Amino acid sequence: MSKRNRGLTLIDLAIVVLVVAVLAVVVAPQFVSSAPDDRKREAEIQLSTVRSLLQAYRVDHQHAWPLVDGGPSLEDALAGKTTAGGVVDAAGRCQPYLEVFPQNPYSGSARVRIIDHARPTVDDVTPGNAGGWLYHPATGGFWLDRSPGVGW
Secondary structure (H helix, E strand, C coil): CCCCCCCCCHHHHHHHHHHHHHHHHHHHHHHHHHHHHHHHHHHHHHHHHHHHHHHHHHHHCCCCCCCCCCCCCHHHHHHCCECCCCCECCCCCECCCCCCCCCCCCCCCCCEEECCCCCCCHHHCCHHHCCCEEEECCCCEEEECCCCCCCC
16 A cells, blocks of 8 residues: 555635634624623723722712812812812822723723713713713712713
8 A cells, every 4th residue: 555645635625614614603703792792891890980989988078079160070089189178189188099080981081071960861971972971979970971871
């Protein structure tokens, strides 16, 4: 018997291509569809974190929410040292709650818009869903600036 070196036949190559195509059809949708779920999950985590930090701020500041009208921005109030009265001051006794204010995972914006009613409405949302967050200083309510909002 003589050994013949033979390469891949056309049928072998077709089988390999078929197997790769089947794998691509089965696996690719899982990666494509996970991106929106990841952003939603991240938004929910960010909301939960900031809401918890707002509660901690309230405990440290005599049961007061960060008041941003005429005072520091919410971002500064949570990321800077503050006095018991809520004034941002490097010598304040209350430690920063955040190093950096989180970005909205959908828009990439960390900007906080103040709303004047207890629950956000579609009219509060920045056009084109380009905003960061919504905050109601009287109640400490904090929401995603997006329509439909996560956690409304």
